[in-house]
Every structure is written in structure tokens, then in C-alpha cells.
Amino acid sequence: MTVTAPRGSQRKDAPAAAAVVKTGTSEIRELFTRNLRTSGIYIALVAIVALFAGLTGGASLGPGNITNIVLQYSYILILAIGMVIVIIAGHIDLSVGSVVALTGAVSAVVVIQYGQPWWVGVLAALATGLAIGAWHGYWVAYVGIPAFIVTLAGMLLFRGLTLVVLDNVSLSPFPADYGQIASGFLNGLLGGAGYDVFTLLIFAVAVIGYAFNQYRTRKTLISYNQLVPSFPLFIAKILVVAIAVMVFAWQLAIARGMPLVLIMLAILIMVYSVIMQRSVFGRQVYAIGGNVVAAALSGVKVRTVNFWIFVNMGFLSAVAGIVFSSRSNGAQPGAGNMFELDAIAAAFIGGAAVTGGVGKVVGAMAGGLIMAVMSNGMQLMGIDQSVQSVVKGLVLMLAVAFDIYNKRRAGSR
Amino acid sequence: MADHILEMQSITKTFPGVKALSGVSLEVERGEVHAICGENGAGKSTLMKVLSGVYPAGSYGGDILFKGQTCSFSGIRDSEHAGIVIIHQELALVPHLSIAENIFLGNERRGASGLIDWHKTNAEAAELLASVGLREEPTTPVGQLGVGKQQLVEIAKALSKEVQLLILDEPTAALNDNDSAHLLDLVRALRDRGITSIIISHKLNEIEAIADHTTVIRDGKTVETLDMADPDVNVDRIIRGMVGRDLEAFYPDRESNPGEVVLRVEDWTVKHPNQDRLVVDGASFEVRAGEVIGIAGLMGAGRTELMMSLFGRSYGKFVSGKIFMHGKEIHTRSVASAIEARIAYATEDRKAFGLNLIDDIARNISAASLGKLASWGFVNHHEEARAAEFAMKSMNIKAPNVKSIVGKLSGGNQQKVVLSKWLLTDPEVLILDEPTRGIDVGAKYEIYTLINSFVDAGKAVVVISSDLLELLGTCDRIYALSAGRITGQLPKAEASEERLMTLMTKEKELTA
Numbered sequence: 001m002t003v004t005a006p007r008g009s010q011r012k013d014a015p016a017a018a019a020v021v022k023t024g025t026s027e028i029r030e031l032f033t034r035n036l037r038t039s040g041i042y043i044a045l046v047a048i049v050a051l052f053a054g055l056t057g058g059a060s061l062g063p064g065n066i067t068n069i070v071l072q073y074s075y076i077l078i079l080a081i082g083m084v085i086v087i088i089a090g091h092i093d094l095s096v097g098s099v100v101a102l103t104g105a106v107s108a109v110v111v112i113q114y115g116q117p118w119w120v121g122v123l124a125a126l127a128t129g130l131a132i133g134a135w136h137g138y139w140v141a142y143v144g145i146p147a148f149i150v151t152l153a154g155m156l157l158f159r160g161l162t163l164v165v166l167d168n169v170s171l172s173p174f175p176a177d178y179g180q181i182a183s184g185f186l187n188g189l190l191g192g193a194g195y196d197v198f199t200l201l202i203f204a205v206a207v208i209g210y211a212f213n214q215y216r217t218r219k220t221l222i223s224y225n226q227l228v229p230s231f232p233l234f235i236a237k238i239l240v241v242a243i244a245v246m247v248f249a250w251q252l253a254i255a256r257g258m259p260l261v262l263i264m265l266a267i268l269i270m271v272y273s274v275i276m277q278r279s280v281f282g283r284q285v286y287a288i289g290g291n292v293v294a295a296a297l298s299g300v301k302v303r304t305v306n307f308w309i310f311v312n313m314g315f316l317s318a319v320a321g322i323v324f325s326s327r328s329n330g331a332q333p334g335a336g337n338m339f340e341l342d343a344i345a346a347a348f349i350g351g352a353a354v355t356g357g358v359g360k361v362v363g364a365m366a367g368g369l370i371m372a373v374m375s376n377g378m379q380l381m382g383i384d385q386s387v388q389s390v391v392k393g394l395v396l397m398l399a400v401a402f403d404i405y406n407k408r409r410a411g412s413r
Numbered sequence: 414m415a416d417h418i419l420e421m422q423s424i425t426k427t428f429p430g431v432k433a434l435s436g437v438s439l440e441v442e443r444g445e446v447h448a449i450c451g452e453n454g455a456g457k458s459t460l461m462k463v464l465s466g467v468y469p470a471g472s473y474g475g476d477i478l479f480k481g482q483t484c485s486f487s488g489i490r491d492s493e494h495a496g497i498v499i500i501h502q503e504l505a506l507v508p509h510l511s512i513a514e515n516i517f518l519g520n521e522r523r524g525a526s527g528l529i530d531w532h533k534t535n536a537e538a539a540e541l542l543a544s545v546g547l548r549e550e551p552t553t554p555v556g557q558l559g560v561g562k563q564q565l566v567e568i569a570k571a572l573s574k575e576v577q578l579l580i581l582d583e584p585t586a587a588l589n590d591n592d593s594a595h596l597l598d599l600v601r602a603l604r605d606r607g608i609t610s611i612i613i614s615h616k617l618n619e620i621e622a623i624a625d626h627t628t629v630i631r632d633g634k635t636v637e638t639l640d641m642a643d644p645d646v647n648v649d650r651i652i653r654g655m656v657g658r659d660l661e662a663f664y665p666d667r668e669s670n671p672g673e674v675v676l677r678v679e680d681w682t683v684k685h686p687n688q689d690r691l692v693v694d695g696a697s698f699e700v701r702a703g704e705v706i707g708i709a710g711l712m713g714a715g716r717t718e719l720m721m722s723l724f725g726r727s728y729g730k731f732v733s734g735k736i737f738m739h740g741k742e743i744h745t746r747s748v749a750s751a752i753e754a755r756i757a758y759a760t761e762d763r764k765a766f767g768l769n770l771i772d773d774i775a776r777n778i779s780a781a782s783l784g785k786l787a788s789w790g791f792v793n794h795h796e797e798a799r800a801a802e803f804a805m806k807s808m809n810i811k812a813p814n815v816k817s818i819v820g821k822l823s824g825g826n827q828q829k830v831v832l833s834k835w836l837l838t839d840p841e842v843l844i845l846d847e848p849t850r851g852i853d854v855g856a857k858y859e860i861y862t863l864i865n866s867f868v869d870a871g872k873a874v875v876v877i878s879s880d881l882l883e884l885l886g887t888c889d890r891i892y893a894l895s896a897g898r899i900t901g902q903l904p905k906a907e908a909s910e911e912r913l914m915t916l917m918t919k920e921k922e923l924t925a
Binding site for chain 1 (some may be wrong): 539724725747753758765767770781783795
């Protein structure tokens with residue numbers, strides 16, 4: 001008697017009637033309460049976008065500003081991708097701000113001081129990031145020092161090394177091609193009068209892909225007798241998302257076109273979402289965060305997985321470092337200060353659990369965007385830096401409190 | 414009419430999607446020991462959480478009358494104030510605090526200044542300890558006590574709150590026979606002092622020995638309340654109420670015809686991970702195809718340590734020894750390589766070591782077989798879900814679907830998830846460490862049946878159990894382990910509790 005299901009045999013499609021499909025207002029209420037934890041974050045994002053659109057008289061949704069948000073917060077979102085993985089595994093990384101500074105500095109030295117082409121700078125920065133990740137991974141995974149301590153030490157260590165590399169001064173400016181990484185646009189590839197057709201096309205393809213993917217997921221859920229929203233509600237949800245995305249695309253299209261950074265970010269989000277949801281590695285990360293002993297006794301090579309989680313964080317920190325140095329057109333000793341806290345906040349606002357085992361890449365992106373829209377909106381309104389900081393702190397607090405409240409209410413027997 | 418200290422009248426409690434209690438009634442007489450029996454998931458713990466205010470008034474239906482008064486507790490504090498104290502299966506003591514500090518935690522003894530009066534605290538604690546028969550200094554940290562003594566500290570803590578109704582949830586599940594006997598004596602002594610107790614237990618022999626009445630719960634309903642003074646009421650009678658049918662036998666029959674040796678272990682020796690002593694000392698054993706062997710041993714004999722170190726060296730420091738599968742030596746230095754060699758090990762503590770409680774059934778079942786279910790490093794979700802659905806059906810796992818969170822299942826169903834996980838790895842040798850600990854009679858029977866069908870398919874099983882009757886009921890041969898050494902083996906026909914116990918307590922010198 002083994003439980004190995006016959007491979008290759010066609011999964012019989014359960015009759016649709018077997019699936020639990022509810023309708024009516026009770027469904028909407030049910031959908032809200034049941035999914036508050038997972039969809040709450042997206043609802044919050046929409047609410048905050050709407051709030052600041054109102055407060056700024058629509059300025060925050062203007063074409064120029066939307067493009068600005070993308071450029072300004074891309075590196076935080078890149079960091080948040082790595083951070084949410086670290087947090088799901090039950091660790092933390094306090095060093096990413098310093099790593100952003102150091103990798104940017106290395107790149108600047110190579111390109112500006114030694115006059116190398118832009119891609120040599122990029123490779124040098126990535127190599128530095130990977131090496132730093134391996135350093136952290138070694139101490140966390142193989143020596144067994146808590147990541148909090150290792151990366152706290154790393155935060156000091158790599159900030160210090162940044163000062164050494166830069167010899168305590170800022171380096172600038174980069175040659176123009178290096179600047180393209182963070183400020184480049186794809187525009188006019190397919191023409192268009194006053195708007196970029198290419199941008200709209202890319203987003204349209206993305207929306208169709210999203211709708212198709214959602215439809216497939218829904219079909220799978222139904223075949224496994226899972227609770228799914230009724231069909232009209234399902235269509236409504238996709239329409240709302242599609243309209244929001246296309247409005248966003250339109251604003252980009254009438255501004256400067258498709259930012260290169262956005263393409264890179266989209267690819268990173270997609271790749272890492274698939275890794276976390278579908279790959280063996282991703283599943284092992286969740287398993288370690290959920291119960292490390294059970295994972296080890298199931299054959300997960302806990303040390304190896306932990307090591308690569310930090311190597312990956314180092315890699316993404318380097319990517320963020322490159323984007324940031326490109327955007328600020330130089331390297332400063334104080335670059336990336338407090339970035340780690342923004343990245344950590346994004347992950348937690350996005351639904352990651354402090355105890356590990358829970359979290360999603362897209363959740364962290366929504367969390368990061370909430371922070372981004374808030375900061376940007378408050379800047380537009382000319383609100384003082386001090387007040388901004390207070391508001392951001394409170395939002396982080398409330399987001400996690402809301403999460404915990406929901407978990408308690410969901411209750412376990 | 415009897416004097417009822419507690420009446421719970423048609424209690425109902427619903428969780429999203431599940432009706433946990435549908436009309437449970439319970440009447441407890443003043444000054445008695447009242448047992449509650451039922452399979453896992455029958456609703457015992459839920460009922461006690463309703464009673465103690467964990468689920469506040471309003472979140473359930475029905476009435477609770479305590480000492481004739483209708484109660485509406487909004488939390489544990491309210492129920493404790495009324496004199497109802499619950500002691501959970503998982504003890505709630507702070508290991509680094511002293512016994513006295515634990516006893517008065519949240520209820521500190523203060524002097525006139527408002528600061529803690531340590532003399533009073535320790536003196537009162539000493540009195541309470543004497544009344545529960547625990548000879549320890551009140552200043553000893555709780556973490557230094559064994560589980561049995563910690564249980565007594567919990568009872569002392571309850572007494573400090575002037576308890577009138579004491580609820581004990583599986584009080585002896587983790588205790589050895591000696592400590593269990595002491596605990597039951599204490600419950601009797603408390604009864605003589607007029608304290609009413611409710612005991613939830615799977616150990617029906619204990620219930621027979623101690624309870625005045627037994628209420629049987631099944632599927633969220635009260636089945637019956639048995640008067641234990643009635644000579645017709647015995648363990649079998651209780652089981653009949655719990656499962657709604659007679660178990661023909663506790664252990665299903667199996668024809669034994671062992672084949673060739675599958676796993677042979679020679680001279681296995683393992684050191685403690687951070688002390689310089691041998692935990693497993695030259696252990697040798699073998700198990701054949703179609704055979705179940707048992708490992709008997711007292712607490713600390715090294716049973717779990719032996720098996721975990723065999724399973725990819727998951728425990729301690731390897732010193733020496735050889736493992737052979739089908740006569741060929743294998744080197745399993747990691748869990749992954751042990752799984753690849755088709756050895757599976759289901760841990761004794763499924764919650765702490767066996768399952769990812771916050772994840773779903775499908776992902777738990779696939780956790781040890783991801784390599785098989787994946788191609789190019791990506792998990793095939795359909796294969797995974799199909800394997801999980803197959804396991805849920807063949808194992809009779811009771812849950813809404815494969816996406817249900819494992820932490821919300823009952824102990825028996827969790828154990829079936831653990832077994833499914835290991836069977837999915839397609840093992841030849843299945844090592845089961847305390848496979849039926851803390852699960853109810855019906856689920857136990859199902860697990861024995863699964864073991865039987867597994868060995869009938871020509872596979873080998875190793876069972877570790879503290880329950881000697883379980884070993885005698887399921888195994889073809891039983892090895893006894895004492896202080897890390899195998900002190901003997903007995904075939905089923907020759908084995909008895911007495912002979913095993915003799916081997917299990919054999920000293921090192923005698924075997925030399």
C-alpha cells in the first residue's frame with residue numbers, strides 16, 4: 001500500500017456542482033471576511049491611493065508623478081522581494097541599506113574612477129553583493145548565529161567599507177549610459193500620437209495574462225472542491241484590476257513611456273513569485289519558516305537553503321544598489337540609509353508573519369507601494385519630514401496589528 | 414436529586430464550516446471525579462474551552478450553570494474567579510521562573526508596600542507543595558523538574574486559586590506509570606477534600622480506576638453518562654460508547670510471514686550532541702520484509718535517539734556502526750540520503766517535529782517527496798494535489814479538502830497526514846516513533862490496520878512505543894533497549910509485559 005498516485009493519469013474534473021459557489025450579498029460579506037487577511041492589503045492600497053488622490057487634488061495620480069513613484073521607489077521594492085523571502089524563512093536582514101551603499105560605491109569606483117564601461121561596474125556590484133550574501137549566509141546557516149546579529153554586524157561593517165571604498169567622499173557623475181538603468185525609457189517603439197503605443201501594448205498583454213492565469217486558478221480550485229467566488233464577482237474583480245492597470249499604463253504612456261526599471265522590476269516580481277510558489281526551493285523556504293525541525297526531518301537541507309536565501313538577498317541588494325546609484329548619478333557614503341527598514345516594513349505590511357512561514361512576494365510589493373504612495377503623497381502636500389515619519393510608523397504598527405487581529409479572529413480550535 | 418455543581422445544557426459551538434458541538438449536556442455532581450471520553454475531534458477540548466471561558470459567552474449556544482447560577486464568562490479570568498481551573502495538556506509554566514513564582518503568577522502575594530512579599534510567597538508555596546505531595550524547594554526553577562512534577566506544580570497553582578472545579582486535560586499523557594499513579598492518588602485526595610474534578614483522558618484503564626461517572630461524547634453530542642459503580646461498566650463498555658460499535662479486537666489480526674532481511678544495523682554507537690557520553694552503545698538489530706519489530710525501552714533508554722541517528726544522523730555525534738539495506742552497506746549521512754535509501758521515520762512529537770502546522774494538508778504530505786513531484790526544480794501542483802487527495806481517501810483523513818490547514822485537524826488526523834507524507838516517499842522501512850500517542854481508540858485501530866497493510870505488501874516496520882501492550886499487539890519481534898544497549902529480543906510468542914520489563918531494566922554490568 002503506497003500513496004503514490006498513478007502518474008500521468010488524467011485528473012478527473014469534478015463536476016462544477018460539487019464546488020461551493022455562493023451568490024448574493026452574503027457572498028460579498030463572506031468574501032470580505034474570509035479574505036480580509038489576504039486581500040486586505042490590496043484594499044488598503046486602493047484606499048490609500050484614493051485618499052492621496054483626493055488630498056492632492058489628483059496631482060498624485062498625474063502622469064509625471066506616477067512615473068516618479070516608479071522610479072523613486074523601485075529599489076525599495078527590489079529589496080522587499082529579497083526581504084520577504086528572508087522573513088518567510090524566519091530570519092531578518094538589517095544590512096541591506098549598507099549593502100546598497102557599498103555595491104553602488106564599488107560600481108562608482110570601477111566606472112567613474114577607473115573609467116570602465118557601465119556593464120563592468122554592474123558586474124562588479126553584483127559580484128560584491130553575492131560575496132556579501134555568502135558572508136551572511138555562512139554565519140547564519142553554517143555557524144548558526146541569529147540573522148539579526150549577523151546582519152546587524154553587517155550593517156556596521158559594510159557601511160564602514162563603503163566609507164573606505166569611497167575614501168569618505170561622494171563620487172559622481174556617472175557616464176550617461178549608466179544613468180539609463182534607472183532613468184531610461186522605452187518610448188516611441190511603435191509610435192503613437194501623444195501616447196506611447198508600446199507601453200499600452202505591454203500592459204494590455206500583462207492584463208490578459210493575468211486574467212487567463214486567474215481563470216486557470218479558479219478552474220483548478222473548483223476541481224478540488226474549494227470555495228470560490230461566484231462568476232460575476234470573479235469577472236468584476238478582474239475588470240477592476242484591468243481598469244486600474246490600464247489607467248496606470250495610460251498615465252505612463254502619455255508621460256515618458258515605459259521606464260526600464262519598471263520592466264526589470266516586473267520581471268523580478270514574476271520570477272520570484274514563481275520561485276516562491278512553484279519551485280522546490282520556494283517550498284523549502286516556507287517549510288523552514290513553518291517548522292524548521294519538521295523540514296529537516298523531511299530531508300530539506302536547511303543550511304543550504306538558508307545560505308542561498310542570504311546569497312539571494314545580497315544579489316538583490318546589489319541590483320538595488322546599481323539602480324540607486326544610477327538614479328542618484330553617483331555614490332555617496334550615506335546612500336541607502338534606512339532602506340532596510342523600508343524593505344522590512346514593506347514585507348510586514350504585505351502580510352508576512354514575524355514568526356516566519358507566511359508571506360508573499362506580491363504582498364510585499366503591495367506593502368512597499370503603500371509606503372511609496374504615502375511618502376510621495378505627503379511630499380506633494382509639502383508635509384514635514386517629521387510628520388511623514390510619524391505617519392509611516394503608525395501605518396506599520398496598524399498593519400501588523402490588523403494582521404494579528406485577523407489571525408486571532410480566524411481562531412484555531 | 415443529586416447535587417450538581419455544574420450543569421452544561423445543550424451546548425452548541427460552531428466554527429466556520431464546522432459544527433464542533435451540537436448539543437452537549439454534562440452534569441457533574443459536587444465532589445466527584447467525572448471523566449469525559451470521546452475520540453479525537455469529538456469535541457472534548459472545545460467543550461472545556463467553552464466551560465473555562467476561552468470561548469466567551471455569546472460565542473456558543475446553550476447554558477452553563479455553576480453552583481446553580483447561570484454563568485457567562487468572558488475569559489479565563491472570570492471562570493477562575495468562579496473557582497473553575499483548567500490544566501491543559503501542554504503545561505503553561507514558565508521554565509526559568511521558580512516553582513513559587515509560577516504558582517503565584519498573575520496572582521502575586523504582595524506586602525503592605527505593594528511590592529511582592531517573597532517570604533509569604535515562598536511559605537505559601539511550600540504549603541501548597543506539601544498538599545500535592547511534591548518535595549521540592551519553592552525556589553527551584555520549574556525547568557529543572559520532570560513533566561510529572563510540573564504537573565503537580567500546575568495543580569498546586571490551581572489550589573492557590575481556591576479551585577472548586579478542576580479540569581485536567583490529558584493529565585497523564587506524558588507521564589510514566591509511577592507519576593501517573595501519584596497524580597491519580599492526588600486527584601482522589603482532592604476529591605476527599607471536596608474538590609470536584611473533570612478528567613479528559615484517552616487512558617481508559619485510568620478512567621475505570623478513578624472516575625465516579627463517565628460522560629461519553631461522540632461527534633459533538635453527548636452519547637451517555639455512565640455510572641462507574643455499575644459492575645457492567647468497564648473499558649469495553651466505554652469504547653463501545655465512543656466508537657458506537659464494538660471493536661472486535663483492539664489490535665487487528667495479521668498473518669506473519671517474514672521474508673529476507675531488509676534493514677540490518679550493526680554495532681551502532683552514537684554520542685550525545687554536547688556531552689561526552691554514549692547515548693546509543695553498540696546497538697545491532699535487523700528487520701525483515703513483511704515484519705513488524707518493536708523497540709521497547711524506558712524513558713531515556715535511547716530509543717528515539719537510536720532511530721533518529723539512523724535516519725540520516727539527525728541526532729547526536731556518530732561514533733561507529735554500519736547500516737545494510739538488502740545486505741548492501743549504505744551510507745546515509747543526511748536525511749535526504751536516508752529517504753533516498755527508502756527509509757522513513759515518523760517522529761514521536763508530530764506537532765513539534767513532524768508537521769508544518771500553519772501549512773495545508775497537501776503541502777505537508779508532499780514535504781518529503783518534493784524531488785519526486787518536481788521536474789526542473791518546479792513542483793507539479795497537479796501531481797501533488799492528486800497524491801494528497803489519494804492519501805486523504807485511502808487514509809480516511811477527515812478534513813474539508815487538501816487545502817485545509819493541518820494545525821486545525823485532530824491528533825488522529827494529523828498523525829494520518831504524517832503517515833501519508835512518509836508513505837508517499839515509497840519507503841521499504843518505515844520507522845514509527847510512538848505512532849498512536851495522544852490519539853483516540855478509533856484512529857489507533859486505523860493506524861494499526863495501515864501498518865498491517867504496509868507489511869502485507871512486503872515492507873518492513875519498526876515501532877517504538879512506551880505502551881508495551883501496543884508492542885505486544887502489533888509486533889512480530891520486540892527488542893528491548895536499556896541505557897543505549899540492546900539487552901535482548903523476544904519473538905511475539907515468548908514476549909510478555911513482565912519479560913520485556915525485565916530486559917528494559919537490565920543493567921549494563923549484567924549484559925557484559
